[in-house]
Amino acid sequence: EIISLGEQSALLRGYALPWERHLLKAIDTITSQAFWRRLQTPGGRAMSVQTTNSGSWGWHSDKQGYRYVGTDPLTEKPWPELPAEVIGLAKNAAAHVGFSEFIADACLINRYQPGTQMGLHQDRDEYSFEHPIVSVSLGLPARFLWGGLQRSDRPSRIELRHGDVVVWGGVDRLRYHGIAKVADGYHPQLGAQRINLTLRRAGP
Ligand code: MD5
Ligand code: FE
Numbered sequence: 302e303i304i305s306l307g308e309q310s311a312l313l314r315g316y317a318l319p320w321e322r323h324l325l326k327a328i329d330t331i332t333s334q335a336f337w338r339r340l341q342t343p344g345g346r347a348m349s350v351q352t353t354n355s356g357s358w359g360w361h362s363d364k365q366g367y368r369y370v371g372t373d374p375l376t377e378k379p380w381p382e383l384p385a386e387v388i389g390l391a392k393n394a395a396a397h398v399g400f401s402e403f404i405a406d407a408c409l410i411n412r413y414q415p416g417t418q419m420g421l422h423q424d425r426d427e428y429s430f431e432h433p434i435v436s437v438s439l440g441l442p443a444r445f446l447w448g449g450l451q452r453s454d455r456p457s458r459i460e461l462r463h464g465d466v467v468v469w470g471g472v473d474r475l476r477y478h479g480i481a482k483v484a485d486g487y488h489p490q491l492g493a494q495r496i497n498l499t500l501r502r503a504g505p
Contacts, residue, residue: 309471356383391500405500433470440491448477
């Protein structure tokens with residue numbers, strides 16, 4: 302099932318389910334090398350979401366600001382490799398929404414425990430906004446807040462569930478978005494958490 306979210310964005314319900322085994326294994330492998338962490342905002346506060354990365358670039362935040370870095374600041378080693386199956390999932394999903402030949406070079410992984418949320422923001426740290434972003438939701442469901450091009454635009458809400466994939470690009474690429482506070486619960490594969498992978502082209 303394809304649910305249109307905007308002119309150039311869509312929710313592909315359950316699209317990642319055939320890749321579930323690869324995704325769970327990838328998360329285990331990646332987080333055994335690049336541990337979950339709570340990043341500091343440029344203002345010095347700890348984010349409530351836990352993150353890690355894989356691929357050529359990883360998203361990082363500290364007092365110097367938001368940016369992509371080629372090595373994990375915790376280990377000073379390159380980020381773990383992004384598995385070919387996951388790059389393939391993102392490429393296939395993007396093509397369904399009209400973005401052909403999308404090759405991700407960065408995968409930001411976010412972990413939400415019950416009570417965690419992500420405030421409305423835009424994703425604008427990538428080198429170019431011409432590429433789409435593909436997001437994969439796993440574990441507990443969450444309400445996605447889907448706004449407009451101005452922060453003051455009132456967001457609509459849509460539930461993202463285990464296995465859902467969303468593709469955003471083109472005119473929808475810079476829309477404000479966030480995640481409402483994740484409710485308590487238990488997921489058979491992932492327990493009391495929601496994990497989101499965002500696949501991006503961060504570099505040139
Ligand atoms: C999440 N993560 O569920 C979301 C999913 C992030 C983030 O927002 O920055 O880590 S990605 C949602 C997204 C990405 C790019 C554009 C838009 C939404 N959009 O235009 O709405 O952890
Ligand atoms: Fe975002």
